Amino acid sequence: MVITEINLYHIEMSLLTPFSTSYGTVKDRALILIEVVDENGLSGWGEVVAFSTPWYTEETIETCTHILETFLIPSVLNQMLEHPSDLQKHFAPIKRNNMAKAGLDCAVWDLYAKRLQKPLWDVLGGTRSKVEAGVVVGIDQPHKMKEKIREHLHDGYKRFKIKIKPGMDYELIKVIREEFPELPLMADANSAYTLNDISLLKRLDDFNLMMIEQPLQSDDIIDHAILQKAIKTPICLDESIVSFDDARKAIELGSAKIINVKVGRVGGLTEAKRIHDYCVDKEIGLWVGGMLESGVSRAHNVALATLPQFHIPGDISASARYWNKDVIMPEVTVENGDITILNRPGIGYEVDVDYIRKIAKKIVAHKK
Numbered sequence: 001m002v003i004t005e006i007n008l009y010h011i012e013m014s015l016l017t018p019f020s021t022s023y024g025t026v027k028d029r030a031l032i033l034i035e036v037v038d039e040n041g042l043s044g045w046g047e048v049v050a051f052s053t054p055w056y057t058e059e060t061i062e063t064c065t066h067i068l069e070t071f072l073i074p075s076v077l078n079q080m081l082e083h084p085s086d087l088q089k090h091f092a093p094i095k096r097n098n099m100a101k102a103g104l105d106c107a108v109w110d111l112y113a114k115r116l117q118k119p120l121w122d123v124l125g126g127t128r129s130k131v132e133a134g135v136v137v138g139i140d141q142p143h144k145m146k147e148k149i150r151e152h153l154h155d156g157y158k159r160f161k162i163k164i165k166p167g168m169d170y171e172l173i174k175v176i177r178e179e180f181p182e183l184p185l186m187a188d189a190n191s192a193y194t195l196n197d198i199s200l201l202k203r204l205d206d207f208n209l210m211m212i213e214q215p216l217q218s219d220d221i222i223d224h225a226i227l228q229k230a231i232k233t234p235i236c237l238d239e240s241i242v243s244f245d246d247a248r249k250a251i252e253l254g255s256a257k258i259i260n261v262k263v264g265r266v267g268g269l270t271e272a273k274r275i276h277d278y279c280v281d282k283e284i285g286l287w288v289g290g291m292l293e294s295g296v297s298r299a300h301n302v303a304l305a306t307l308p309q310f311h312i313p314g315d316i317s318a319s320a321r322y323w324n325k326d327v328i329m330p331e332v333t334v335e336n337g338d339i340t341i342l343n344r345p346g347i348g349y350e351v352d353v354d355y356i357r358k359i360a361k362k363i364v365a366h367k368k
């Protein structure tokens with residue numbers, strides 16, 4: 001296939017409820033939707049999930065725009081690609097900038113599957129016809145967090161993640177556990193602790209959490225290995241894993257028993273699948289993470305989650321959990337805690353281009 005045109009749609013959507021983590025709060029979500037068009041006029045879609053500020057990783061929407069327009073798009077436009085994994089050699093001279101790469105990678109995977117007239121989940125090697133949905137409750141007053149959990153339980157979600165931070169940890173989880181003793185519960189610290197907090201982190205073993213996500217700093221895989229030896233709760237790494245090699249090293253060191261795979265963080269579906277395949281042999285638990293993203297990226301996440309090692313329900317919730325109106329048709333829905341896979345070519349959901357054009361702050365077309 002030859003990509004003859006690449007369009008960047010800069011959009012902004014307001015979250016229905018602000019989302020708070022140990023780093024801060026997100027309310028208005030800026031995103032870039034990427035459309036790649038082939039020589040036959042067929043389109044594939046991807047999304048840049050970086051935030052406006054570098055709080056989660058070092059990338060931002062602005063750095064991604066720069067890297068895409070100056071390096072990634074020129075390296076791909078009008079090149080012959082046999083398979084989406086051919087992008088890796090075009091990306092190789094450009095270090096990191098994974099969210100910029102992932103946006104393009106996902107668009108090319110969607111296009112590739114559409115050209116084959118096959119669903120993306122099938123082309124990726126998925127084996128499930130539905131995926132289990134989990135949900136995240138941001139940091140808030142404990143009674144409000146419990147209220148949210150009650151609502152989401154009612155909606156059927158199968159795994160509950162709460163955000164924690166110093167001062168909102170032991171007592172918070174305790175009050176939640178008192179009301180929900182059997183809840184499949186986990187906590188995400190977004191790097192808010194250090195090894196100085198080891199006694200507190202040990203005490204969290206009291207709560208039978210499914211896992212604790214990214215308790216220590218992003219690059220602390222050695223410290224995470226020390227912590228994992230000291231606590232019973234399985235450690236799940238998020239921010240620390242930005243590549244296949246990071247996953248390999250963290251597993252080798254014993255820094256985690258579980259990995260949260262985010263397509264954006266690792267640079268696309270090709271790298272995500274490599275991590276997946278490695279973790280099958282190593283018996284590492286896997287789930288698909290979320291980035292408060294639009295339906296385009298949610299659709300890619302659903303496809304990825306059909307791969308066999310994704311046994312744990314991910315941060316893949318219904319569109320309506322985030323947005324008044326999503327950019328795909330139909331929206332992603334959760335029924336009895338499951339998202340049913342659509343058996344249509346590519347991501348399976350239709351992108352609402354009219355709506356995107358209407359809300360876009362800027363549309364930039366690239367062709368030679």
Ligand SMILES: O=C(O)CCC(=O)c1ccccc1C(=O)O
Binds near residue numbers: 056315
């Ligand atoms: O998409 C979601 O439902 C929320 C997922 C989430 O927790 C998150 C959202 C934005 C940035 C980082 C994280 C995280 O997993 O740490």
Ligand SMILES: [Mg+2]
Binds near residue numbers: 190238
């Ligand atoms: Mg996380």
